Amino acid sequence: MTTITSTEQLRQVVQAAGLAPSVHNTQPWRFLARPDRLELHAEPTRRLQVLDPDGRQLHLSCGAALFHARAAARALGLDVAVELLPDSSTPDHLADLVLTAGAAPSEDDIRLAAAILHRHTFRGTFDDRPLPEALIERLRLDAESESALLHEVSRSEDVLELEVLLSRADAEQEHDEPYRRELAQWVPNGETMPDGIPATALATAAGSSLRQRDFTLSHAAATDGSAPAADHPAVFVLATVDDDPASWLRAGQALAAVVLRAADHGVQAQPLGQVTDVLAYRLRLRAVLGLVSRPQLVLRMGYATSRAATPRRVVDDILGRVAV
Numbered sequence: 001m002t003t004i005t006s007t008e009q010l011r012q013v014v015q016a017a018g019l020a021p022s023v024h025n026t027q028p029w030r031f032l033a034r035p036d037r038l039e040l041h042a043e044p045t046r047r048l049q050v051l052d053p054d055g056r057q058l059h060l061s062c063g064a065a066l067f068h069a070r071a072a073a074r075a076l077g078l079d080v081a082v083e084l085l086p087d088s089s090t091p092d093h094l095a096d097l098v099l100t101a102g103a104a105p106s107e108d109d110i111r112l113a114a115a116i117l118h119r120h121t122f123r124g125t126f127d128d129r130p131l132p133e134a135l136i137e138r139l140r141l142d143a144e145s146e147s148a149l150l151h152e153v154s155r156s157e158d159v160l161e162l163e164v165l166l167s168r169a170d171a172e173q174e175h176d177e178p179y180r181r182e183l184a185q186w187v188p189n190g191e192t193m194p195d196g197i198p199a200t201a202l203a204t205a206a207g208s209s210l211r212q213r214d215f216t217l218s219h220a221a222a223t224d225g226s227a228p229a230a231d232h233p234a235v236f237v238l239a240t241v242d243d244d245p246a247s248w249l250r251a252g253q254a255l256a257a258v259v260l261r262a263a264d265h266g267v268q269a270q271p272l273g274q275v276t277d278v279l280a281y282r283l284r285l286r287a288v289l290g291l292v293s294r295p296q297l298v299l300r301m302g303y304a305t306s307r308a309a310t311p312r313r314v315v316d317d318i319l320g321r322v323a324v
């Protein structure tokens with residue numbers, strides 16, 4: 001059944017997908033519109049060869065784009081059926097989306113899609129306000145709906161363990177020359193790029209005890225100008241039962257579901273990726289927190305107003321068409 005009738009709708013869905021979070025803002029995705037479906041492919045040339053040898057973070061990023069596409073389609077009154085990894089002979093072909101005319105979007109659908117425009121990774125100091133328990137529960141359910149788990153790290157001894165692991169992982173990366181060279185390629189040095197993370201998005205929280213990734217490789221760390229007061233964000237580990245490409249895509253969808261819901265409530269997030277970049281640290285994190293599931297990403301979250309948008313590739317660059 002040919003279901004995508006409007007080119008304009010298709011472009012809106014793909015544009016929304018392109019606003020998803022991605023590791024180093026690599027935007028490692030490509031969409032292919034066929035008469036009966038929209039295909040999501042990985043863009044292997046955009047995989048971080050040093051940081052992401054097995055493509056786990058590429059899959060997380062593409063999973064997030066997939067959730068954005070689903071949310072945007074639903075807000076347009078389209079139902080979306082998704083098949084993950086439809087063809088094992090082509091591993092870069094990550095998902096097929098079949099869009100069909102559906103019921104009118106609910107208020108919730110519209111709010112979630114609207115949050116796509118005001119969700120940004122926030123690296124500064126959060127407001128003091130704690131996240132309400134009802135919102136945390138909602139975020140947990142959002143992750144579960146995407147077959148992932150959201151664990152809050154709330155016990156002070158667990159936060160301390162996480163702080164120690166983060167600092168160790170970060171210190172190792174700091175001395176890793178190939179890591180540093182690769183990171184530098186994604187932090188524009190004055191030039192305008194359609195990807196990467198501009199300096200405007202990099203101001204970090206002055207008083208954070210959770211080590212933030214040093215994108216400037218200086219450790220002089222541009223701060224957000226706030227007083228170096230203690231920062232007490234809510235901290236979560238996003239995890240999956242298994243640890244394979246399908247699970248990574250699910251984790252990416254859960255990531256987007258959680259951060260969009262949060263953004264709709266005025267809450268922003270920052271992944272603290274250093275402690276999950278390397279398998280050995282993911283396993284240590286799992287052990288110290290006593291998790292049965294596989295950690296995929298750590299998030300710090302809190303109330304913040306973020307306008308630090310990062311650039312995006314244009315729709316024509318990420319959307320291709322196959323006529324027949």
Ligand SMILES: Cc1cc2nc3c(=O)[nH]c(=O)nc-3n(C[C@H](O)[C@H](O)[C@H](O)COP(=O)(O)O)c2cc1C
Pocket residue numbers: 019020021022023024025057060061064119120121122123196197213270271272273274297308309310
């Ligand atoms: C898998 C993954 C890992 C990430 N790791 C980090 C990280 O370690 N530190 C950080 O500040 N942001 C991290 N980010 C956030 C990206 O840098 C951010 O999504 C990207 O720059 C686009 O910006 P935006 O989220 O504001 O749209 C990560 C995002 C993803 C999807």
